[in-house]
Amino acid sequence: MKALLLYPRFPQSFWSYDRFMEIAGLKAAIPPLGIITVAALLPQDWDIRxxxxxxxxxxxxxxxxCDIVILSAMLVQKPDFHALIQKAVQLGKKVAVGGPYPTSVPQDALDSGAHYLILDEGEMTVPQFLTAIAQGESQGxxxxxEKPDVSLSPPPRFDLLQLDAYFMMAIQFSRGCPFNCEFCDIITLYGRKPRTKEPQQALAELQALYDLGWRGSLFIVDDNFIGNQRNVKRFLRELIPWMQEHNYPFTFMTxxxxxxxxxxxxxxxxGEAGFYAVFLGIETPDQDSLQVTRKMQNTRNPLIEACRKINDAGMLIYAGFILGFDGERTGAGERIQAFVEQTNIPQPMLGILQALPNTALWNRLQQEQRLVAGTGVTDVGDQNTLMNFVPTRPIAEIAKEYVEGFWTLYEPTNYLRRSFQQCLNITPPSGRKQMMQFTPGRGLRLVSQLIWHQGIRRPEIRGQFWRQLWAIARNKPQTLxxxxxxCAAGEHFWEYRALARQRITEQLGYDPTITPVVPEAQPTLVRL
Structure with a gap:
């Protein structure tokens, strides 16, 4: 069998880092771990491109x-995913699809003409697909x-990657999360019992990347790396000496x-293992909203103190925030902005709540007949969308807080100040020369581009750039x-904030930040 494995294009999004990639001479942030793991599950006598x-x-x-085209996709890749299915069908090729998007909304892939839907987790369903192929079945x-034992998962086919095109590499240690957040589809897709690989299994994947020549940042893509704290500590106890023996070839985020x-x-x-950053799902500083969405783990201790402790342990904080929870009070966007300023989180991912298929939130809103067809990330396929349900406060108010919040948070001087202060707040572990690494040869290009774009070309931040750069080099060289x-990522977000504003404006029919709020027509409710 000749199999063409394709990973669809991403549109410009929060995580695409388009301008950063251009400045750094890269193509993408991280590789698609799912489809190269599927490649490892296919028969060895198949020809793969x-x-x-x-x-x-x-x-x-x-x-x-090719004889068959195999695709994997997330919701945000929706446009290219469907275009590839349709092209394959037009050319008379069989099409097999999998990944989070078709698993959540299988009918979409069927409607575009996919022949085989390999859903849920591939370790369980790829063998079913291969049996069907061997028996000559034309669809399925x-x-x-059942959830697979990931300690039996094969190592991903890292050899298929063009390593020098990526900002960081990726491995997965666990799947699943023990918590019960109402809006989250991770527990729907992967369950609430975190399953982990064995420490030696994860180290073998790191060794494979090391042997292929990778040096630099590495993303452990688990949705909650510490979901199984006992097993993650087992892994870290073996990772620390491995990193020491290999002279710290990687720095990790998760x-x-x-x-x-x-x-x-x-x-x-x-910190000892080489972690330099962690993404936290903070969502909101409003305790009542956290309780509504069942994110009780965020209510046990003060969130600002939690951020301080993580900085003190030597880790940069990325974080997600959401507007639009039921019962949310006016001014939630301003309270998120205030929290971000207090904690100096450089890149807050601010979004509008979406009801994802099969989540507890989706099921509740469906029962309440509040879901709205034709909008939201499920239908539109990008992140800058109004919610796909009728909220408990006016949509225009939520949209206004979102656009204003995003615009202010990513105003260049605000962004650079938070980035500077966050780096000063971090306490590097003893002996660490650099908290984060670039792949060899990328650093010089990045520095030269930054000097041009921020140190020369932009008068509004030129002085700030040089003052802060000098202060970091002098006071916290480990975070340089x-x-x-x-700083380089800022170039992406300063463009992206305009795109976010444009997309929301197009959906509303007016700019929520400058147009007086007028009584809005209620959306047509369609029971889904």
Whole structure:
């Protein structure tokens, strides 16, 4: 079998870092770990060609060559995903799809003409698909209620990647999350019992990347790295000596729940292992909204104190924030802005609440007949969308707080000041020369581009750039590479905030920040 594995393009989004990639001479932030793991599950006698279309596009010769096209996608990749299915069908090729998007909304892929839906987790459903192929079945939907033992998962096919095109590499240690946040689809997709790989299994993946020549940042893509704290400590106890023996070839970032700040031993071990950053799902400083959305782990201790502890442990904080919870009080956007300023989180991901299919939130809103068809990330496929349900306060008010909040948070002088202060707040672990690493050869290009764009070309931030750069180099040299990376990322966000404003304005029909709020027509409710 000749299989063409394709990973669809991402539109410009919060996480696409388009301008950063251009400045750094890169193509994409991280590789698609899911589809290269699927590649490892396919028979060894299959011929495989793989393209991450964010890095390099396949040729017409590749389309002619293949017997089957295999796609994996997230919701944000929706436009290119459907275009690829339709092209394959037009060319008479069989199409197999999987990943979070088709798993959540399988009918979309069927409507575009996909023949095989390999849903849920591939370790369980790829073998079903292969059996169907061997038996000559021309179509099928493959699902599994069982969750695989990830300690038996094969190592991803890192050899298929064009390593020098990415900002960071990626591995996965665990799947699932023990919490019960109403809006989250992770527990729907992967369950509430975190399953982990064995420490030696994860180290073997790191060794494979090391042997391929990778040096620099590495993202552990778990949705909650500390979901199983016992097993993550087992992993860290073996990771620390491995990193020491290999002279710290990688620096790590990951995602974790805020209760990370409650475990001093875990914080210390992550610092010793080389973690430089963590993404936290803070969502909102409003305690009543956290309770409504069942994010009780964020209510146990003061969130500002939790952020301080994580900085003290040597880690930069990225964080997600959401507007639009039921019962949310006016001014939620301003309170999020105030929290971000107090904690100096450089890159707050501010979003409008979406009801994702099959989540507890989706099911509740469906029962309440509050879901709205034709809007939201599920239908539109990008992040800058109004909610896909009728909220408990006016949509125009939420949109105004979102656009104003995003615009203010990513105003260049505000952004650079937070980036500077966050780096000063971090307490680097002893012996660490640099908290974050660039791949060899990227640093010089990045610095030269930054000097031009922020140190010369932009008079409104030129003085601030040079003052802060000098202060970081003098007072916290271990965070210099981290600070430069944040500065470069600013170029992306300063463009993206205008796009976010434009997209919301188009959906509302007016700019919520400058047009007087007028009585709005209620959206047509369609029971889904």
């Amino acid at each position: 793989f393209y991450d279309r964010n890095v390099k596009v396949e040729t017409e010769a590749d389309w002619e060559w 939907i493959f699902r599994s209620l 995602e974790a729940s805020v209760n990370l700040a409650e475990d001093d031993e875990l914080l210390q071990m992550m 590479a981290m600070y430069l990376g944040l």
